[in-house]
Amino acid sequence: MNKILIIALLTIVQLPLALGQKVDDFTLNNVTNNQKVSLSDYKDSKGVVVIFTSNVCPYSVYYEGRITQIISEYSKKGISFILINAHNEDKESESDMKNKMNTWGLNVAYLSDKEQKVMNALHASKSPHAFLLKNNGSHFSVFYQGAIDNNPQVASDVKEQYLKINIDNLLSGQPATSNVRPIGCMVKRG
Known part of the structure; x- marks a missing residue:
């Protein structure tokens, strides 16, 4: 009976991807343009930041300015950015997503993952949940995954910018820092 319970729990619990794991x-x-986008489209990038986000989750909204700033700072340094929405609740539809991007004004892909295939493959659990993927030539691997920084609610009180530190480490050939558990809205599986 205990073995069955342990196996059942392991299938429910999504363990985070390990650093270096192939994606x-x-x-x-x-x-934004109704075009298909693949991770392999970014083969010329040094790395790709994938952020699972939401149109309405308060934590995602708190991070909009910081995400905009990170994109502005690092896109000219060879880092590409993809936003993914895997939420299926009201106000998370593809038309609502398109309206959100028009309001936000970012020029990055905002991908719909309503079947949650990419979310499950990356073991994303919250929004926002950031993944920094390193380009290894023939494939991408996880360089960092987790929180964007240490203060989701007050940008001016941020002391540790986890995502930026790891982007800098990737660009300078330094090792990644350890993953930091994301804080945000749970993405309902379904």
């Missing part, structure tokens, strides 16, 4: 290619619809 399989994926393809999702970009709601």
Whole structure:
């Protein structure tokens, strides 16, 4: 009986991806232009930041300015950015996603993952949940995954910028820091 319970719990609990773990290619619809986008489309990037986000989750909204700033700072340094929405609740539809991007004004892919295939493959659990993927030539691997920084609610009180530190480490050939558990809205599986 105990073995069955342990096996059942292990299938429910999503363990985070390990640093260095290979990430399989994926393809999702970009709601901003209705085009398909694949991870392999970014083969010329030094790295790709994938952020699972939401149109309405308060934590995702708190991070909008910081995400905009990170994109502005690092996109010119060879880092690409992808936003993914895997939420299925009201106000998370593809049309709502497109409206959100029009309001936000970012020029990055906002991908719809309503079947949650990429979310499950990366073991994403919250929004926002950031993944920094390193380009290894023939594939991407996880360099960092977790929180963007240490203060989701007050940008001016941030003391540790986990994502930025790890992007800098990737660009300078330094090792990644350890993963930090993301804080945000749970993505309902379904």
